[in-house]
Amino acid sequence: MQLLNTLYVTLPESYLRLDNDTLRVVDEERETRLRVPLHHLQAVVCFGHVGMSAPLMHRLADEGIALVLLDGHGRFKARLEGAVSGNVLLRRAQHHAVDNAAFTLEAARNIVAGKLRNQRQVLMRGARETKDETERARLVRAAQDLAASLRALPAAADLDTLRGLEGEGARGYFEALNLLVKPERREHFQMDGRSRRPPRDRMNALLSFFYSMWMNDCRSAIEAAGLDPQLGFLHALRPGRAALALDLMEEFRPWADRLALTLVNRGQVGPGDFDCREGGAVLLQGDARKAVVVAYQERKQEEVTHPLLAESLPLGLVPLVQARLFARHVRGEAPTYVPFTPR
Structure with a gap:
């Protein structure tokens, strides 16, 4: 497929x-x-x-x-890659859409909303599964904070305000994410916030690895749909930056987080699977990388129900569906972009 x-x-x-x-x-x-x-x-x-x-x-x-x-x-x-075969009319419409401040703000708002909803689902699931009442209360509170950020999105009048709400939600989310690691594994898999370039701890290294693979799949999906991966709405335009691929990936980041937690909590990835380099950088080792890639590929083959299409399909095909839904919105065939937020 x-x-x-x-x-x-x-x-x-x-x-x-x-x-x-x-x-x-x-x-x-x-x-x-x-x-x-x-x-x-x-x-x-x-x-x-x-x-x-x-x-x-x-x-x-x-x-x-x-x-x-x-x-x-x-x-x-x-x-x-070889010659890019995009849809010139679609890309022309995309260029016009990027220059439309109202269109850009609405698209960015929906992208952030999809990410926050999926992050909230991760925390609520953890709250249901934990046996520690104190930690359950903290997870529920963090999920409520994300819900508050969601309610604040419609009032965001510009991209900077929107990005501020997304950043505030991310900080609370990653603090709570530590509670989803089993207590006996927290010594080696605690995060002090999100760190990258380079990752400063094992969990951040694992998350960055998953995000890179999701990023590649999202960019492939965007190109398959005929869109320009460089022209994004939430992420600022920069030379060489696939801003639209980063936009699309936002709603899939919590799926990467869930898989990382699964591998850590089941002991499929352990503290010895990482190299801690001088300067503080942490790197996933070669043998562990192979196991992580296999787990990622297996997860992509799992069936999920798409809430908008109301049908089941492999998770790995969802970015392609979402890219096509975004293309429909850019062409004016759909009134808005609906992110992938299954219950």
Whole structure:
């Protein structure tokens, strides 16, 4: 299925080469570790130091298969692809929409609302599951604060106010997120707020890793829908920044948070799976990266009910659906953009 056919290469110092119509992955000893027919792929994502032959790069471009380069932390570095085939009329409408202050504010408001609702669901679920009454009360209070931020969104008269409400909600959310880690694992997986570039603790490192993968899938979905990933509404426009992909990803961040919590609480990711570098940076190790990628791919195949479409589909296809819904709004075929907020 679309968006489920991404190859993630996490093996350090591996090398990718072209064998006829097949991509072959070899390790440091030049032993073959994997073969994948090119017609099965939509994107190839490489973490850290991964080499690649020029013939394979040319073939990926010819086949329209995106090549994404991330650093060892999972932070985006570059994306290589062939000629972009967007819908010129849709992109023209998108340019006009970005210049329309009222349209931009409404779109940004809906994006933030989707994120806050999904974050609130994470906290409420945790409140229902915890056996500690004190922690339940704290989680409920944090969820109520997010609800208050949601109620304040309609009164936000500009993007700065809207971003302020989103930032305020995020601070309270990440403080409460620590309570969703099992007590016996909190010593090693506590966050002192959200940190990145680089992550300063294990949980932040894990979250950043998941966010990078969601970001890649959201950008692919936007391009598949014919939109320009650089032209966003909530995130400011900057050269080289996929602002619309960041916009779309906001409503999916809580899904990444839930999966990170699951892996930590089940012991599938432990404190020994991270490297703590000089200067305070924390990096997910190679073997653990593979396990995390597998868990991410498995989660994307789980069926969810889309509240707007009222039908079941794999979670990994939801960004594509949302990108198309956003395209309909940009074209004027839908009165508003409705984020993905299942109950």
